[in-house]
Amino acid sequence: MYAMNNITAGKTCEQCGYDLTGLDPEGLCPECGAYRDAWSGKGIAGRGADQLRRGDWLVRLFKVLVLLFLAALSVGLGVMYWSKSGSYTPLVLTGMVSLLFVVSAVVAGVSLFRR
Ligand SMILES: [Zn+2]
Known part of the structure; x- marks a missing residue:
């Protein structure tokens, strides 16, 4: 036991x-x-609880990184389309989408430092 x-x-x-x-x-x-x-x-404090919180922190950090990656990806797609077609419309759209991702990443990022 x-x-x-x-x-x-x-x-x-x-x-x-x-x-x-x-x-x-x-x-x-x-x-x-x-x-x-x-x-x-x-209901547990001490070593185990710290480990649990750290795991949660890593999950949130991962979310922020994924959101930033998606933001970069959508900007990249917009730029790619823009360079091919010369049209700004998709760039504006993907720019707005990536802005949403960046805002979500910032919100999630702020929660990383709130304890
Ligand atoms: Zn007690």
């Missing part, structure tokens, strides 16, 4: 900070009775 209980090693109750090391991953805090689930990180 050591391996199973090991998941709570170095973790504390989110509510009261009680050290949950060696306790079952899921259950009620012996100190304050708050529910915890170390598998999902619910």
